[in-house]
Amino acid sequence: MILYDLRCKTGHEFEAWFRDSSAYDRQRKAGAVLCPVCGDKKVEKALMAPAVAKKGNRGEPNVPQQPSPEAAKVAEVMQMLRHLRKQIETNCDYVGPKFAEEARRIHYKETEARGIYGEATKEESEALKDEGIEFGQIPWVPPHDS
8 A cells, every 4th residue: 555645736735545556547547536625636646755764663564544534524525515516506596696686586586486506795695694585605616527
């Protein structure tokens, strides 16, 4: 097993384990190595410090550590957020920067009730809350194939 420090094109750094260096090369070429933060497939090896044994530990084999439970949980959450994004894009209307305006129109029954998504400023979000208009905010992660 080999541990690589990796970096996506947007600068997120993370670690990943591979059976050997050729396994990393095959998986990267196949687009199977993804950034756990943004889902980017354009991943490269980051600069790594060599593993140098301490003076008293020379000759002892390096025992690879397992990926942390936190890193696995982050990857799981990112996958769930990507799934949620796909569901929203499939089942709701994109209204872009007119989200607050359209949410008001739906709330006050000036237009048909339906699922919408888009962008709102912090001020627009606060105003919607003050008016009692229910909406949710989710982290909008890049889709898998970005």
